[in-house]
Structures are given as C-alpha cells and as structure tokens.
Amino acid sequence: MAPNLNTVAPRSSSWPVRVYYEDTDAAGIVYYANYLRFCERARTERLRALGIDQRDLRTRHDLVFVVSRVEADYLRPAELDDELQVISTVQSIGAASLLFDQQVMRGEDCLFHARVTIACIDWNRRRPARIPEFLRTLFESEA
Incomplete structure (x- = not known):
C-alpha cells in the first residue's frame, strides 16, 4: 500500500522515504543522485494526490512536466534504514513553470535541500507551454 500524502502547510506536502541498501554507495551512505530520485x-x-494523472495529461492535453533546473545542497548524509521525509513546497507558479523547494529530512535535521524548476512543455512541439487554468487552479488553491 502506498503511503498517504500529508499536508504540512499551505502548498507543502510530506512524502516518507525509507533508505534501502540499493540507495547507498560503497561508504554506506545515500548516493548523491538518489536524493534527486526521492x-x-x-x-x-503530490501531483497524483491533486488528481493529476501525468499519462492522461500527456495523452489528452499534450502536456508534460519536466525538470529544467536544480540547485542542490547536500548538508548531511543519510544512511541505510533511515526513515526520511521529503518536504515539497510550491514556492511560485509562473506562466509555464513551477518552482519547488524540497527538503529531505531525518527528524528535525535537514539532510538535503533543493530548489527545482519544473517546466510545462507542449509534448508535440517540445516547447514551453502555459500551465492550463485547471492545473493552475489546483496548485493555487492548495491548503
């Protein structure tokens, strides 16, 4: 059974992650790229919890969301069997992009912090596309 997405604050959500052996490197800590996977x-x-099916978005609306920029800070290592929370906060909504602030937490300790820009792309043209009003309304009305 998938974990429940819990609202933490306006425009924020928390997603639980357990660190498995496959997530670690030879030193026994989480391999740096896996924080991005988390x-x-x-x-x-978060999109799924808002009722957004990404396959449906592509097939019915010819739209996809893609990462266009990541700024990441690795603050402390996570280790095998750690229970983590990924806190995701929508910082801003542009015409064709969303800016997420994301933190990977172990209890009160922030292990990883990223600012991730997500672009809305017209799948057929492979060009930026305005975020449709029905999606904008979902993101703006989160509580």
Missing part, C-alpha cells in the same frame, strides 16, 4: 517521487505523488 524528490522526483515526492513531486509525482
């Missing part, structure tokens, strides 16, 4: 899953589950 954040990707949290954003995807």
